[in-house]
Amino acid sequence: MKITDELLHKMAHLAKLEIPENEREALKKDFQKMLNFVDKLQEVDTRGVEPLIHITQEKNRLRKDEAILKLEREQVLKNAPDQDGQYFRVPKVVKK
Amino acid sequence: MNFETVIGLEVHVQLDSRSKVFATEDFAFGAQANSHVSPISMAHPGALPSINEACVLHAIKLGLAMNCEISRYTYFDRKNYFYPDLPKGYQLSQDAHPICQGGYMNLRLKNGENKYISLDRIHLEEDAGKSIHDQDPDNTLIDLNRAGTGLMEIVTHPDFRSAEEAGLFLSEIRKLVRYLGISDGDMEKGNMRCDANISLRPVGQEAYGTRVEVKNLNSIRHMRQAIVYEEERQALALNAGKSIKQQTRTFNTETGTTAAMRDKETADDYRYFPEPDLLPLWIEEETLDEIRAQLPELPWQRLKRYTEELGLGFKKAQPLTELLERAQYFEALMKEGLTARLASNWLLGPIRTHLNESKSEIEDFPLSTATIASMAMLVESGKLPLKLAREKLFPALLAAPQREPLALATELNLLMEEKSDELAQAMDALIAQHPEETERFRKGKKQLAGFFIGLLMKQFKGKLDPQEVKKIVFEKLNG
The missing domain is CATH 1.10.10 (Arc Repressor Mutant, subunit A)
Structure with missing residues (x-):
């Protein structure tokens, strides 16, 4: 797979990042290196091998349905960059 | 040209549990903003999720009731997207191995015909927080109370052909989750929400047309309005030789119309991958047997029993089974010695009229089944005319719920005398x-x-x- 400007733009858009013009070529190179590494791995024949999704043999760790942990609202909002005492404030998401 | 409507639904049902599905705090509808929040639902660094046992059991119950295949092996995935009411930047959901696969429900249409609706899947996921766009002129406000509460998403195949069928399905789901005790299915509180995929195709054509998705329909009435509006809009465009854009649309509850939110030429890119912070679930056969054994009588089983064993007509059995509490009251009346016919006559007659007029539910009805039964018996034994029972004794008892019907009827001089x-x-x-x-x-x-x-x-x-x-x-x- 080849990293193009278009693909880089799409990745940046999905991650809500703005990438300055002068960083693009370097990023493209890095991305390409990563993909090449994965391409290399994909040369291994894995037919008939179950994908390894979880790396431990543990399973079924279920929590009893009890309400135990909750913060006071003051604590909840304390570290927010912007808040009004009740809500977190973020830039307007919907255009007026 | 004549078109056929094709509809598929995605129904979100909020799970009734004491704590959230992957976080340990509780949740209350209508609570003060940001008062039910933990570091887990705020996605603080190092905070780890854990799976709520009750939510898993609830989803299995629903799956068994809807004839799904319960996955013996299931796990959670991250669905990545960016929105301020989703602090983690991803929603914990299920993609490749949902907990329930397939399944179906039979609907009984108004004309008496059966309609078979097949399901794609039911999966477990968490809800996002709430964004409020219209309270502050300069900002969007975020309330994280709802973030992390458990949802079941029921995804159907595009089997619906009309707004009536889709509406019926929603009301059946609401009834079912109440019977199962896994959610109150209350659309007004947002405990049940629905997205509808709607497309048209010329009658007789097999290939589906281009569909639009109408998001966040929060009542059965709105869903039906949105479908009817889309039917008209799309038919108009197609008849004018235009093509339908694949879009996500919103429904405007004031105008009853839909409007484009965003175009959807390419599939959404959520970059699903398995959630490494949660272990997979292996559901054992014994667990399934236990849950199966605990399943209550389901709405359609109860309806069948009422029509076949109790000899009630569909017109009576249907409203009796519509609400679990109503069905329970009905059966309690029968335990008090009333026949099915008498019990249903009282319940669907004077009692229902009273409840409608006072805008209350059977749970709030002040008269015990023993009181109603002894009043009905007075009528049956010929001591009290039915008309007087309904018009005089019943209202008098409502005003004095503790009174004994025979004593009150005597006092009010309603009983027939030896004359x-x-x-x-x-x-x-x-x-x-x-x-x-x-x-x-x-x-x-x-x-x-x-x-x-x-x-x-x-x-x-x-x-x-x-x-x-x-x-x-x-x-x-x-x-």
Whole structure:
């Protein structure tokens, strides 16, 4: 797979990042290196091998349905960059 | 050109549990903003999720009730997207191995026909927080109370052909989750929400047309309106030779119309991958057997029992089973000794009228099943005329729910008295007053008996046994 400007733009858009013009070529190179590494791995024949999704043999760790942990609202909002005492404030998401 | 509507639904049902699905705090509808939040739902660094056992059991219950195959192996995935009410930047959901696969539900349409709706899947996921766009002119406000609460998403195949079918499905789901005790399915509170995928195709064509997705429909009525609006909009465009854009649309509850939110030419890129912070679930056969054994009688099973075993018609069985609490009240009346017919007559008659008028539910109804049953028995034994029971005793009992029906009826002088002597005398007097009618009766105009019965009933204010009155009238007239 080849990293193009278009693909880089799409990745940046999905991650809500703005990438300055002068960083693009370097990023493209890095991305390409990563993909090449994965391409290399994909040369291994894995037919008939179950994908390894979880790396431990543990399973079924279920929590009893009890309400135990909750913060006071003051604590909840304390570290927010912007808040009004009740809500977190973020830039307007919907255009007026 | 004539078109056929094709609809598929995604229904989100909020799970009823004490704590959230992957976080340990509780959640209350209508609570103060950001008062039910933990570091887990705020996505603080290092905070780890854990799986709520009750939510898993709830989803399995729903899956079994809807004839799904329950996955023996299931796990959670991250669905990545960016939005301020989703602090983690991803939603914990299920992609490749949902907990329930396939499944179906049969709907009974208004015309009596059955409609088979097949499911794609039911999966477990968490809800996002709430964004409020219209309270602050310069900012969007975020309330994270709802973030992390458990949802089941039921995804159907595009099997619906009309707004009626889709609406019926939603009301059946609501009924089912209430019967199962896994959610209150209350759309007004947002505990059940629905997205509808709607497309048209020329009648007879097999290939589906381009579909639009109408998001966040929060009542059955709105969903039906949105479908009807889309049917008209798309037919108009297609007939004008235009093509339908694949879009996500919103429904405007004030105008009853839909509007484009975003174009969707390419599939959404959520970059799903397995959630490494949660272990997979292996669901054992014994667990399934246990849950199966605990399943309550389901709405359609109860409906079948009412029609087949209790001999009630569909028109009565349907409203009786519509609400679990109503069905339970009905069965309690039968335990008190009433027949199915009597119990349903009282429940769907005076009791339902009272509940509608007072805008209340059967759970709030003040009269015990014992009280209703003993009033009904008074009528059956012939001691109390039905009309007086409904119009006098029932309202009197509502005003004094603790009173005993027989005592109250006696006090209100509603009971029929042994009146054959008085009746006989009164009838003698009537014959004397109406020689002409008597004569005509005796010459064969037997309908005139009704004239005398009416006069007697009026004179005794209805508190008479109609059979006894009839007997005396005929005896006296026949001389």
